[in-house]
Amino acid sequence: MNNVFLSSIYIYRLLGRFILVLISSLVVAVALFATAKVTAQEARSDGSQLESNQSPEEAAVRRVVNGIMQPYLAQRERTGARGQTWIRSSDLGAIVAVSVHGHRYFFAYGKATDAGAPFTGDTLLEIGSCTKVFTTTLFALSINRNQIAPDDFAQKYMPGGYTLRAHQLTPLELADFTSGMPDDPTNLPRGLEQRSIDYYTVKDFLTWASNYEPATRLPAPYKYSNAGIGLLSYLIETATGKSWEVQVSSELLEPLGMPDTTLRPTPEQEKRLAQGHNRAGQNAPRWPVYAWYAAGGLRSTARDMISFGEANLGHQEVNGKPVPAELITAMQLAQKPIYTIPKGVNKQAMAWMINMGEGNPNLHPVIVKNGGTSGFGSVIAINPSKDAAIFIGMNQVGAQPAAKGIEILRQLP
Numbered sequence: 001m002n003n004v005f006l007s008s009i010y011i012y013r014l015l016g017r018f019i020l021v022l023i024s025s026l027v028v029a030v031a032l033f034a035t036a037k038v039t040a041q042e043a044r045s046d047g048s049q050l051e052s053n054q055s056p057e058e059a060a061v062r063r064v065v066n067g068i069m070q071p072y073l074a075q076r077e078r079t080g081a082r083g084q085t086w087i088r089s090s091d092l093g094a095i096v097a098v099s100v101h102g103h104r105y106f107f108a109y110g111k112a113t114d115a116g117a118p119f120t121g122d123t124l125l126e127i128g129s130c131t132k133v134f135t136t137t138l139f140a141l142s143i144n145r146n147q148i149a150p151d152d153f154a155q156k157y158m159p160g161g162y163t164l165r166a167h168q169l170t171p172l173e174l175a176d177f178t179s180g181m182p183d184d185p186t187n188l189p190r191g192l193e194q195r196s197i198d199y200y201t202v203k204d205f206l207t208w209a210s211n212y213e214p215a216t217r218l219p220a221p222y223k224y225s226n227a228g229i230g231l232l233s234y235l236i237e238t239a240t241g242k243s244w245e246v247q248v249s250s251e252l253l254e255p256l257g258m259p260d261t262t263l264r265p266t267p268e269q270e271k272r273l274a275q276g277h278n279r280a281g282q283n284a285p286r287w288p289v290y291a292w293y294a295a296g297g298l299r300s301t302a303r304d305m306i307s308f309g310e311a312n313l314g315h316q317e318v319n320g321k322p323v324p325a326e327l328i329t330a331m332q333l334a335q336k337p338i339y340t341i342p343k344g345v346n347k348q349a350m351a352w353m354i355n356m357g358e359g360n361p362n363l364h365p366v367i368v369k370n371g372g373t374s375g376f377g378s379v380i381a382i383n384p385s386k387d388a389a390i391f392i393g394m395n396q397v398g399a400q401p402a403a404k405g406i407e408i409l410r411q412l413p
Contacts, residue, residue, distance in 0.1 A: 057413075058105055061098055064411045065107050068404055069096060073109055086398040089281035093274070094401070095119040097302035099310050099389040100412060106302060112274040112395060114283070121303040124265060124273040125393040126287045127378045128371030130305070131298040132229045133334065136175050136350035138236055138247050140330035148239040150175070157235035162210045166218070173219050174232040175350040176338045180220030181212060181228040185292075192374060196288030205291035206234065222341050222348060229351060230292020244294050255327060256311050257319030258304040263289060263297050273299065276375015277396040284375025284397065296371065302391050305380055309389025312367070312382050335367050355406050366409050370402035377401050383409040 054062070073094060077087050093110030108119040117123075142148040148157060150172035155164045157171065166179075173179040185208045188195050209231045214220055233244045240247065245263060253261050265273060276284040289297050310318050312331045317323060337347035337354050347354040349367070357363025364385035371378040377399040382389045390409055392401040 057100060057103060060413045061100060061105050062107065064408055064413075065096055065098065065105075068408050068411070069094065069107070069109060072404055080398060080400075084279060084398065086279050087281045089277040089396050091275065091277065092281075092394070092396050092399070093119050094392060094394040094399075095121065095123060095125075095302045096408075097121060097306035097309075097391045098408070098412070099306050099313075101387050102310065102315060104306055110395075114275050119274070119393075122260065122272060122301050123393075124260060124269055124299050124301055125378060125395065126276065126371075126373040126376040127298050127300045127305065127380075127393070128287070128296045128373045128376060129226070130300075130369050130371035130378055130380050131294065131296050132351035133369045133380070134248055134252060134298065134308075135229055135233050135236070135244070135294045136334045136352070137327075137331055138244070138251060139171065139175055139232060139350060140333040141251060141326065142236055142239050144326060144330055144333065148236065154231075154235055157238045158210075159206060159234055159238055162206050164210055165213050168218050169214070170218075171232060171235050172338075172350075174225075174228040174235070176348050177222050177224050177228065177351075178219035178339075179225060179228045180214040180216060180218065180223055181209075181225040181231070183224060184226050185209075192285055193288060195290060197291045197293070200291055202234075202291045205230065222339075226295040227292055229295035230290070233292075233294030248298075251327065252308075253304075255321065255324055256307050257321050258300070258307050261298055261300040261304045261308075263293060263299070265299055269299070272301075274376075274393075274395045276373065278375060279396075279398040281396070284373075287373040287375070296373070302393060305378075305391035305393075306389060309380055309382055309391060313384060313387055313389055357410070363410060366406045368402060368406060370400075372397055379405040381405045381409055383412070386412055388412050 073092065075088060077085065079085055091111050091114050093112050096107040098105045106121045111117065112119045112123045143150055148171060151170050153167060154169045154171055154174065155167060158164060169179055185205060187208055188200060209227065237243055260269060262269065278284045307318050311323050311327065312335065314328050315323060334350040335352050337349055339348055341348050345356045345359040347356065352367050352369055355366045355368055364383060366381055366383050368379060368381035375397055376393065376395055377397055378393045379402040380391050388409055390405045392405050394401050
């Protein structure tokens with residue numbers, strides 16, 4: 001009798017242990033399944049990762065983006081149009097953001113930092129001259145509000161104490177690159193850091209701009225100019241009574257929900273800033289804030305920039321917020337073609353360029369602006385005919401992603 005009782009107790013104990021093991025195994029299995037599901041969702045944002053559980057549109061976009069970006073990023077060395085040699089950095093990376101009918105897709109490649117941090121939609125990059133179309137959007141807003149007249153003499157809006165020798169110069173000529181101004185001020189110090197606003201001040205810049213004299217009658221032939229857009233920003237400040245930074249924030253960033261676009265990153269944003277590289281593939285210094293920062297000083301993320309792209313497509317809602325109608329109208333004005341660029345078919349707008357597909361009538365126009373700093377290359381572009389926008393950011397100068405952005409937009413279904 002005692003033996004039977006003891007045997008029963010032993011069996012119950014074994015059964016209890018079996019049940020505990022079974023429950024523990026089920027818990028582990030559920031946790032692993034949840035982890036695998038999250039990993040799969042995150043991997044879908046990597047250009048080289050999984051394609052399971054995708055919508056047909058996402059799969060089609062991925063095929064186009066990977067088909068163009070992967071071979072391009074694999075190139076080890078190439079020669080630029082001006083004969084410069086470009087050697088791929090071992091830490092080269094890229095982030096591609098695509099919006100099609102308001103559906104967003106992010107594709108990451110390579111590394112954002114030398115420590116191996118991956119690119120994400122929230123990685124900050126120097127967007128260089130993409131900053132210019134923020135400035136010309138503000139210009140278009142001030143035109144539509146009758147605060148500034150595009151064909152007035154620029155002198156009317158010069159900050160106090162400065163008189164332009166180029167007395168016939170107009171704000172529009174600064175916006176569409178027909179001012180004749182050189183790319184950068186001609187009296188800059190040699191070192192990159194010595195060109196920052198702490199050394200080459202706003203006073204230095206405005207004094208140089210005041211003494212600028214066109215070599216030809218205005219409007220001059222097309223000539224790309226950082227200095228011209230920089231000067232335009234000071235005219236806008238005078239006309240509106242508000243600083244450029246305040247206007248960018250209140251008129252563009254806040255309405256569009258773009259919290260990570262900034263001239264001066266916060267300590268938290270600094271932690272998400274990618275490491276740039278020069279043409280030789282070596283680490284590049286940080287891009288200084290120049291006195292003409294409105295031409296190329298912003299840092300941003302792919303998530304913010306695709307928001308800007310959607311607004312430029314005319315979307316009435318971005319990031320769950322209504323886009324002001326006057327902002328959409330201003331963006332359309334800034335994109336409006338003004339003249340055909342010499343020796344080609346592409347058209348120039350207010351800093352934006354309209355790529356006409358080499359005159360091929362079967363290719364819809366793509367509205368584009370590229371950017372570059374000492375360590376980054378970027379492009380923001382829209383294809384209104386497909387309701388599509390793209391932003392590409394790469395952490396090496398000379399990577400020239402603009403052509404790839406246009407190609408992707410044209411090949412999207």
